[in-house]
Amino acid sequence: MRGPDAMREADPGNADRGSGVTGAAEGAVVGVRTEAAEVAGAPGAPEPAVHRVPGPRSAPVPAAELVRGPGELTAAVARLLRDVVVVGTLEEAEELVAARPELMAVTGEGDLLGAHFAQGGSAGAPSLLEVQASVDEAAAELEELGARCAELAEAQRAASERRTAGAALVEELAERRRTADREKSKVAGDLGRLGGQARAAAGEAERCDAAAAKAEEALLRATEEAEELAERLAVAEEDPGVGEEEPDTSVRDRLAADGANARQTEMEARLQARTHEERVKALAGRADALDRGARAEREARARAERRRARLRHEAAVAGAVAAGARQLLAHVEVSAVRAEEERGAAERAKAGREQALVAERNQGRELKSELDKLTDSMHRGEVLGAEKRLRIEQLETKALEELGVEPAGLMSEYGPEQPVPPSPPAEGEVLPDDPEHPRNQPVPYARAEQEKRLKAAERAYQQLGKVNPLALEEFAALEERHKFLSEQLEDLKKTRADLMQVVKEVDERVEQVFTEAYRDTAREFEGVFARLFPGGEGRLVLTDPDDMLSTGVDVEARPPGKKVKRLSLLSGGERSLTAVALLVSIFKARPSPFYVMDEVEAALDDTNLQRLIRIMEELQESSQLIVITHQKRTMEVADALYGVSMQGDGVSKVISQRLH
Structure with a gap:
């Protein structure tokens, strides 16, 4: 059960109504006590009646019945306390209010409990309700602090995770930056190498162009010489006079040699020109490839530069994130330390309140135990008195029914003041003949002695047992x-x-x-x-x-x-x-009509087998022998043979042969 403050927070409307009712009830109770005290203290006032407060597990008592005073106040007190009852414990109050919400219950410790409110006892010591309310408030605060600690721990864990992720991102960016630097160095080396190759190709192209020009000049000269020789040949063929003359062989040979040289020179010039053209084409293709490679390298350098810029930006962002994470982690650590301190203070407060609650509970248990003992003692006394009264009534009834004697006459004739007559002799006992002998005289009544006699008589009666009418x-x-x-x-x-x-x-x-x-x-x-x-x-x-x-x-x-x-x-x-x-x-000692032997001679050699066969022949004269054998010599002395063989279908077949 929560305290009044907690109940007011839970339901403001009910709390306001409960506060008013509680105040009215308190005023009524206090007023009645004051008036009763004044009336009791006035001279000539009647002595107020004493009423016992209900004990644990007793019926509830209306509070108005426990108040005594002047007649002019009794009616007002009855109206004020018409819905108030007195119970023994707080648990009984809870049960009563749950069963009848229109009533208010007051315990012996001063706790006032209604359907929508609860009030503690006296101000001298905290009541169980107040202690329970304090414990509940401390538990609520502890739960709140625990939830806050859990939230801070979760925030700290998230910050740690973000910090770890930021550190991993920074490490990744640094690794990517180092990779970009390595790629940049590699691209720079490739660019230098490709530049040298481009320059070498340009020089080779210039040399090829010069060689091609020389080849073209030689080709032109050879072409001119060939044309000149062709014109001279045509002139020589057209001039008949010249043809009739016997040509000079040396000139003809020289001209033939010059023509051959010219053709050879033309062919070499053409081959050289063709070669230079092929080389020029190859160099042009190589130059184009180098240009494309240079453009690709420049684009790669530009991409690497942009990537480095992006990595620098990401590294700056990661650094900012790491710095923020460190600051957040510092705040979280401070919050965690503060929460731990608050939690420690709450736990110490809770421990103190728990100790106080334990002490109060122990004291309550001790008081309750003492009250239970007193109540049990009183109940035992009442039960014992009732048992004594019931026993007296039973004895009086028994005296009237069995003896026909009134209790007064029984007491006058057989009371403790009357002497007890002598007991009858026991088995084997002989009484003295003298009437004045003490054994034959009555003795004064002694309760302990007479109780012993009664027990002995009851034992003897029990030993006799019950009478069995069907014994015969x-x-x-x-x-x-x-x-x-x-x-x-x-x-x-x-x-x-x-x-x-x-x-x-x-x-x-x-x-x-x-x-x-x-x-x-x-x-x-x-x-x-x-x-x-x-x-x-x-x-x-x-x-x-x-x-x-x-x-x-x-x-x-x-x-x-x-x-x-x-x-x-x-x-x-x-x-x-x-x-x-x-x-x-x-x-032989006890002959039989036939004998069955199963491979008895399997382990015998020929000599012993022959001896056994002779004995079998002797037995054969008076009995019939059935011998299972694999020995050929045993089969030879048999009168009939039966062979058992198995065919391919797995079925055994018997083959018989009679020898005699």
């Missing part, structure tokens, strides 16, 4: 069941004796059959082993000859030439042949 019927049923169970037990004992006799007879028969079978098998085993291992020795030994029912049978086998008797030390073929010898011994 239950005893008869239990007796009949006991008889039935006894008969069943006798039958079980007799059946057990019969079963034990049957078990004994079975054990004797098993022992007899096993003993005879063991003796026959042991005798046959010695003979069969001697036939399969000529010169060897084998026998069967009982592990416990005294107990034929639980004894085991050990096989001792010593092939010829060996001293070992344990089967684990024999080879695979010897162990297999020993097992076959044991099986054959059992077959």
Whole structure:
């Protein structure tokens, strides 16, 4: 709950109405107290009645009922306090006002609470409302300062980001400036190189022009000489006299040589002129390329100059931005320091107010605990008194109903002032015969002694238990069941004796059959082993000859030439042949109509296989043998062969062949 000031800020209209009502209520209460005090202090005034203020969790009391005074003031007080009730705690006041907004609630601490206002208690110490209002105001200020700190921190972070961005921009502009300087130096070098090439090309062009002029002059001279010689030839051909004369061979040769020289000179002049023309064209093209390169370099220099100007402008802007960012960062740091100081002051104020609030709450809890203790003590006293009164009423009712004696007569005849008659003798106790003996005389009433006697009698009564009217019927049923169970037990004992006799007879028969079978098998085993291992020795030994029912049978086998008797030390073929010898011994001791053997001779060599085949032929005389084998010699002695093969479709096929 916020304080009155906060409530006035939240709702001005309600606050004005609340202030008026609060003032009126305060005036009414103060006025009533003053008048009551004056009336009480006046001589001859009646003693004012004392009314207890409602405790925690008690029903609200109208304030007018708690005021006593002269009759002429009671009506005015009742009108002033008609909507004011007194409650125990502030929580009850809140619940009451929430349920009935037209009422005003006053707590025992002096807090006044309405639907649209709240007023603290006395001025001597801050009430819970005032402390809570102060705490709420401090919390609001702390929240505002926290929000401001958050805003300043956000502004500082934004300024830091802008500063970082400005520094990065300055670094980028510096790097671009250095790159432009490097490009400028490169362009200047290219311009110098291209200027030298242009000058060299201009000199070469001048030389080519001079050579072309010389070639043209030589061409003109050769052309003139050729024309002159052609005219002379034409004149010579036209003049017959000259043709009739025998020409001089030297002149003709000289003229022929001069003509050849002239043609050669003309051809060389033409070739040289052609060469010079090609060179002039090449130089002109190169000069044009150099001019274009020079123009491109000048344009590149102009662009580089403009770029440098733009970079200088951007660097100036970045510097201004960095300076502004530094100033803004300085302001933000100052604001952050100020906000931190304000926050520290607010936190210290909050800590102080929290300490005061904790102290007030502790004091309130202590007072409330003391009040609860007093209230509980009073309630316990009231409950104890009510229980005593109820007990007295129950005893009076019981005396009337069970004994038919009025309470007054009961007290007069059996009260504490009457002597207590002697108690009856206990079990095994013998009373003295003398009537004057103290044991036979009444004794004065002693409450502790009589309470002990009462408890002893109650224990004896409880030990007797409740009376069971169906005890005889239950005893008869239990007796009949006991008889039935006894008969069943006798039958079980007799059946057990019969079963034990049957078990004994079975054990004797098993022992007899096993003993005879063991003796026959042991005798046959010695003979069969001697036939399969000529010169060897084998026998069967009982592990416990005294107990034929639980004894085991050990096989001792010593092939010829060996001293070992344990089967684990024999080879695979010897162990297999020993097992076959044991099986054959059992077959001979207790014959069977047929026997099935699965590759019993797989690990035997030819000699032992031949011995085993002879034994099989002996068994064949009295029994039928079914032998699964891969040995050819075993197949040779068989009466019928059955082959199992698998075709390409995965289905097994049986092929039979009878040999005899």
